[in-house]
Amino acid sequence: MSKAITSYFQVISSKKGTDSSSVSNNNKKKRHQVSDEDREKSVSPAKRHKPTKRTSKHHVLSDSESEVTEVKEKPRKGKSSDREKSRGEKGAAGSKTSRISPKPVKRNKKRHVLSDSEDEVVEVKEISKKAEYGEKEKLPLKKIATAADVFGNKPVKRIEAPKPSKKLMEEDDDFFFDDKLEAVLDQLATAETELDRKAETSSKKNENDNRKKQSNGNASITGSSKEGRKTSKVTRSSEKTMDDTVTGINEDGQVPKKTMRNLVKQELDDDHKEKGSDKSPEFETSKFIEVPHSNKKTTEDATYQKGISKIEIDKTTGQKRKRSIEDDDPDPYEALIQKKKHNSALYQQYLQRGGARHPGSKEIPTGANNCLAGLSFLITGVLDSLERDEVDDLIKKYGGRLLHQVSKKTDYVILGDEPGPAKLEKAKKLGVKMISEDELLELIRTRPAGQGTSLTDDKHHAGKEKKLPSKMKRKTPEPETLTSSKLLSSETGNSSKLNSEISDIDPKSLISGYSGTTKSSEVLQSSNVPTMVHVPCETDSQVWVEKYKPKNMKQIIGQQGDKSNAHKLYNWLKNWQKNHSGDVKLTRPSPWAQHDGSFFKAALLSGPPGVGKTTTVQIVCNALNLDAIEFNASDTRSKRLLKEEVSELLNNKSMKSYFADGNNKKPDLDHVLVMDEVDGMAGNEDRGGLQELIALIKTTSVPVICICNDRNHPKMRTLSNYTFDLKFQKPGMNQIRSAMLSICFKEKIEISKDDLSQLIESTNCDVRQVLNHLSLLANNSSIDEVSKTRKCNKDLRLGPWDVVQKVFTFEAHKTMSIHDKSNLFFHDYNIAPLFVQENYLGVTPNCPKDQLLETVANAAESLVLGDLVENSIRRNGTWTLLPMQACYSSVIPGTLMAGNISRQIMFPSWLGQNSKRGKFDRLLQEITMHTRLATSSSKDAINLDYLKHLRDAVVKPLVDNGAEGTATALNVMNYYHLLREDLDSLTEVSLWPGQHDPMQALESKVKAAFTRAFNKSAIMRPYAFTKGTEKKKRAQSVYSEDALELEEEEEASEEDEDTPAVNVKTKTKKTPAAADKKAAGTSGVKKKSSNPRAGKSKANK
């Protein structure tokens, strides 16, 4: 048998030739993963029965993969010929299930068996590979599709089309995922869902096979251990994923093991719920222990030595997990609760699920007329290539009937991704035939016209047959099959022969062909001519963004529903004429109420770039047959221009209506003014543009649509009062991904789901940018490019509020390495320490209560050290210390105080307080200067000692004696050369919180008398003060009116600023709205001005 397998691999290798060094590398890796211990274990099953950690892990793996493994392995036992395999497999299907016992007693045995075979197989493989690729060096390899996805459970391929399947096998080896942990976990999740399905089928079969099982039980153990030496695709694929996990861990340096555990646990929960009570817990167990098992393998691997300790931790956690599951009794009450939870989770999932996975990827066959007549269908889940309504149309077109609930009368349930569990259940119960999308198409293709077979007969003899198709359905092509096979072809590059072979064979057809063994050949033929379905292929020279621009409202990503913005806009535009013809009296809707915007004459579309605002407008206008007159930032939009040209335009009619066929029935409304990028209306060019736009909106006789990015920008504030507010949210990852996958398919780009997800994530769900990236990928056909994109994640800039949120949120820390944490600081290192300092006390840290203050003190101390480092940085220009500051000012306090933020995140008060301090300091300076001749004391002395006494000396006579006290007060003022303004500053500075302003106690009459007397006295001051007073007066008058001027004022007068942050603060304080932005913006600029000393010292030397 080992020979057979070796030969199998040799075939592959010879095909690939030497150029496929990547393959060899991976093979090597595989080899490493096999542990000696494992092998030993497999030899002596008795040992394994010991309840050691290791054994438990074994169980896991074997368990989960059992069915598939078996199916594949058995046929190969004796000979390597394909035909025999296929035959064997059929036989195995029966025996396989027999081994899955719902009873915990048997579980163990079965597992051992399976694990055995696996290990040995791998070993054999290793040896054979060694012989072939022994010399090759390891290179970091990156491939896209995941083995698990590719091989999931399609033994079909091997029989039907041996070549591609071999290829795939090879690819499986190739795949070495150097990816992030999340991606891996994702894969795990998908793998598990597949397993779930398997579990379901098998459980069904259990009933039938119970008897067999009993007899087979013991035999299988020994038998399979002898058998050994088999390759198991699924096993390997799962190993693959585990590889990924391990590498991910290694790369990151830190093990987010908690996350992993959580995730697995969560999955477990889900599984549990899904299966309900009728499934034996063994499936679950197997699923999650699978993880540590392969981890163990890797432990022995020299390459992964770094990760060993971490993996071992994983092992233990895995162990724990297992135990916890066993504890899990199928308590009916708990199950109920879980089910409830599960349902809500499912609903969430339902809400988020995207459109078809690969729209347009399959040819829609033309069947005979009414070929589906008399059949009723029910669709559940998301189908692979067809949108729901497309299927509806298709079925109706051929005379089929669509149901919305499963009943006895349902002939077929069409299953897609994420099917509704309730429907599934019922369908199963009623024994309704479940088919995949492909089978539906097949049905259309093959059914004769007008045939109306009643389901009942079908059902009757479906009794046994049912099982096979339903099983097939689970093995329907995953989206990855397509992409991966494509990918493969490009990977192999030189081996063009193989390429052509593969590309000629549509994997879909392979599979469907297999499902109906007799039909396969003709199917193959028919599917050899791939045609694009509903995408008009235009010239390739077009930019993708243009090429794949949505053509109708349905194609806009994320704008499909009735409540979507596109629809709202559509309705609003449609009814505009009616609403504003003067017949209807409209009331202004409350800004919080849901409304259709009929009151407004203009709409304001806002949202981040790349979500399709402009596109939506264009499409909606097209749909309503309106001409859009567009002004964007490239046009001058000044007040004058808007007034003269645009308003004229608005009263014009477009020529189009005249040229179009004469019977145009909508003469009133034929164009729309689109003001794109209204937030870009700034600067001298567009001065007054916004005001004019608003005026225009008030009087317009055509709808106006404004588009902006930042709805909350101060500039937009006025405009938004006059507009129907439509906020565009970023479309979900799934929505974008499905659309992108279909484009990838059309453009023949091989990119895996995960890569695509990552790309989308890295662009922050910006559809346009994803498209741009993809088109770049298309141009660089080499696979290296793909792997590069993985690394060039676009770093998203976070605002300081988000940063603080992340710094202190315990949840966020779970997935963050120390680098991620310190990167938070660098989003804006000027303001970050201040934000952290301001808000760390508002956090409730996850620490014991008695250590709370200690933790706070430690955090505060770390902040202090951060301040020291910052000072050193600013003073000496030692910017290399910045990472150190990041640690002290953000990472350490964040880690110490990690918890949940219980208070609103505040803008740093330091800026405001420091500004106030600067002001007081200036006032004191003035007072000191003015009184210097008389007091001859320093500023501090004035502040600490004189201030109050001086104030009282002036104010008290006035308070006590009223107007008569003026003379005394004036006397003091004159002796100390104080100005009238100085008195104000005196009172201001000397006033402490909780004290009353003595000047307030003065009657205004007295105050006025005093001021008059002071002005009259006009005593010579020993200093030049005119300038100062003027400045002050101006400042005061200006204060209320224009904040900006005051800023300049203050800037000019502030001479003793130490740090750039001081400057920042003066600005931020005045314009609180734009505070943070300005702070961020100005701090960079100001830095320069704070540095002069360095330059100065040089100059002086």
Place this chain on the structure above:
Amino acid sequence: MSLWVDKYRPTNLGKLDYHIEQATRLVNMVQEGDFPHLLVYGPPGAGKRTRIMGIIKELYGSGAEKLRMESMNFETPSRKKLEIMTISSNYHIEVNPSDVGMYDRVVVMDLIKTVAQTHQLDATGQREFKIVLLTNVDQLTKDAQHALRRTMEKYMATCRIILCANSTSRVLPAIRSRCLGIRIPAPKINEITTILESICKREGLTVPHELAIRIAEASERNLRRAILMLEACKVQQYPFTVNQNIAELDWKVYIQNTAKLIIAEQSPKKLLEVRGRLYDLLTHCIPCDLIFKGLLQELVKNCDLELKTQIATTAAEYEHRMHHGSKAIFHLEAFVARFMAIYKKFMETSLEAFM
């Protein structure tokens, strides 16, 4: 009309009320005709400026009393315009370079150089040097102090520099060694009381001796503060009584209340409240070391000896760090947080022991 503290300030060395021996030495020194650069230092309210003005008057006679204020303009290498107020007579010029903050170096270099480079016009009958009086020298940046070093030696012939500082610890040793240090200690309690009594006498008031002592003690041997307090007391209530309430300084009271808050409750929430109060203190330009001192004094009142040393060490550490940092609030807050942690732990353990 002026405050008593200015009204009764002695104008020449002969009229000084205390440190009389030192005053005669100064007179002798001046009469010798020449003296090195001086570094006059001592706590606030001890009479440094009074003595310096006395020296100048002793040197140049009453001509030095005709003061004028001038504002001078400078430009930093980064083209920033600076303006600084100087007080000068024909014979001396007084500047506080720290008025311009971090740009004090420019002032020291430009202003002092230009003043020092010019010779007296009529050298006959006058001294051949001018006096440059720099105040708040301990607040000068290191750069400025280094700039001063060379200037002091180079222009020895044409000018004498008198430096005035609260403490020499923040003056470069290089500068200290170039100067003749004159320490003006704070007046003793009895010296202050006699001065207070003499002022009252001159004002035609009578002050009970005990009240004078109380005021002197409350002023922390700061004569300026004592006289101001006396006047405040007089305004508040006259005739004086022995147990009369002496108005504490607002900022001191504020610090004390803050400390009481800290003692009352230790929690992050309270720390937030304390932060607000610390900000108040800082915005009122109360020097940070005084805040530290005031807090410490009040906080240790509630601690036993062992804890006292621990708290004092902590305070010293944080205060030291504060001078190397730039944002005082960080350090103050960290100190308060640390104190809270220590104090709470202490309270809990002692409570357990008690149980």
